[in-house]
Amino acid sequence: MASTASTRTEFELSAVKFSRLTKRGIILGLSLPQVIALSIAVAVFIASLSTGGPAALYTSPIWGTAAALAWVPVGGRKLVEWVPITLHWVLRQTLRQTRYRKRIVKPRPAGTLALPGDAAPLRQYEDPETDAVMVHDPHGQTLTALVEVTHPSFILLDPGEQERRVHAWGRVLSTACRSTRIARLQVLERTVPDSGSGLAQWWAEQGNDDDSWVARTYRELIDRAGPAGERHISTISLSLDMRAASRAIRTAGGSLKGAAVVLRQEMETLTTALRTADLKPTDWYTPGQLAVMLRSAYDPAIAAALERSGEIGQDLATAGPVAVEETWDQLRSDSAHHAVLWISEWPRSLVYPGFLAPVLLSSGIRRAFTLLCDPIRSDQAARDIRKKKTEYISDAAQRQKVGQIEDARQSAEYHDVLQQEADLTSGHGVLRYTGLLAISAPTTDELEAAVSAIEQAAIQASCETRRLVGQQAQAFVTAALPLCRGI
Template identity: 45%
Template structure:
């Protein structure tokens, strides 16, 4: 598999609207200054037009400075209005049926389906209804290439089925990795060990455990199935009105999703109920929750006690977190297990989130045609102005043609976004863990970028199984 490059189409000659506005501002100041006062006036106004030109071309963290202006202004406004801080208020109980989450996630409501016992999360603003499943799957890396290809094909057909329904259903897969003391390994050996304790095989196995246990980690895979109530409105009329009808239709989608996963050798033991979802949300904000004993939680009190958002990280309860965006995927041929180094990076508490949004065929065709027109128009403008075309432009145009060819062949088009939420006990440990995760991503053929000025929303999308839509 070779992934396409991240499209970087612009309004004109590859420049975005913000960069064009910055250059236009510089020209609007420089040209009148030259006509009015000549070079002396141009020199006096150079701080203005020079700063505008520099903002359009000088990069910071791989992005031109002018592109950071909306994010920086929005973060500054939220900081000035104290929206970057959250404190739980025990003296002000929340309305029944709502989640105790900070930010725009505070509007989420929940209901428990009486038939399946699954807790369904309703977002009244985004008009979505989400159910969360626990996934179990056998070993993948140790399988033969043919078996791996068969399972990958089964997963691709699952996404194709979701795209064919036209209900706007999104899928979020979370791979949660928690540092483990190794009790699962040593406890099994203490229970099942038999034979001579001084035998060579026993000594070798115990020596292996001594080496492996310090780097042991516990893995948990969740899937959030999110139904778009706006796009599925024509289909919801068959199941009933209101939230009850949406829940009935979502149960049908859950059954189809669970059945389609069997082709990929993925099992759904159960859909998470209120207590399971509450423990998942609470553990994300409070890493120490339930570490020493089996703890219980309720959704109306499962949120954090305190959250403090900073420019580059998030401080919450007993941990610090930072969210990385997978900005580039492997551009060379990669095997199905190319994320092995990232998933199995030892000793780091992290959550890898993959959000898949299947696109209906007609919408995908329109998007491909629009992209082809934009690339052709941009190439014609560059040729007319004498600008040398970059090889990256032709590669991106070729990727669009490949998408069209795959769509015509019967495959589904999918928008996907990868996020990695890293959590540590202190800020120093967090920075070290982020650096290790960035190196592991490079080993996997990926590039990551830290999301600055938007860590709170990014954490909600990356570390919580809420199936929230990620901006394109």
């Protein structure tokens, strides 16, 4: 009996639980824009009452509008929270920042990535030691490199192996947390059309093409099924914080050359951690590989042709899109329409590590799933946790004074803070996660159908998604490109 119990415990897959998205406010759960709007409404109403007469009626459009802005919800947000988003969108439209056209006769500055929008200042640097491409953000002061990772299908492994790999991946993230020089870690999993070269190569190496009926049937099946299939590609991008690593960069020689030396050290550490976790990292991406990846994101129709062509399309100076047009909730580039969804709520109940399978294994949909991991230093995490605890306790005391009942959501958020404090005390690192889904399709109708299918798959995964509006171009760069960009 003891042996049976130990075997069951050894191969049992542990469930996990995510912390809730914090929705605390300044006072009584009200955000700063709500407090400002309500203050305006109260001030105007009291001033109109003090003057006497029908002044309160005359000023009702002012204080009524301010109160409505603070309390009326639209699309999951209060009206007052839509004001800055709408104003920023109108300003961008006025300045013609929602359209991009490549200037064919005017060459780009040397070393740029030829990307539109706020990604235009990005520069490339080729490391002479590893031949890896490093993307430099002069405004954010970061230097980014990326590597492709291969792994067996997680859902096909037995529970004991899944549990072991989950703990091994946790050690990889812990390695990133312990380093104070990493700005961000991006895990990007995307689907690309299969050109059929992989199946054809396997048949050429492993098959027995003896011109028999079986061989001819198998060969025809590969010819038909190859181009219609799709492949899953996983990459991990590592971003160096050049401000935090300034001392080490000066010691290594300064400028981008010194930053490349420091980033190379972090790359070696990450590669070792990935191999320890039974993940197989390839060589770090070269400029040509990154160029094909950027071109395929904006122009999916050419992805299979670029894979078969060999050296064609491997120039970063021409890898960007020819034209981009952004609307309120969509983005159109060379050969596709795109939409970006934000995972606003992770599962609130206990789930197993493979809970994202309905989203990641959805077939027939061109999509990219990005997980941004921002490591937080232990001292900063401890300060943030203490601040949150103080705010929750003070809010609870304030609600008790005014007779407001504390609901279950507020109690659950407070328990999440206590759990984070316990994990930090136990030596675990703290990461801030952001999940994004970029969906692409040839037409608008197909895009809406694909978005609907992904939303339903997210519901099956116990996640809540929201379509980002007014920022689709920036969100697409973050979600579909391996550049460790924030949003």
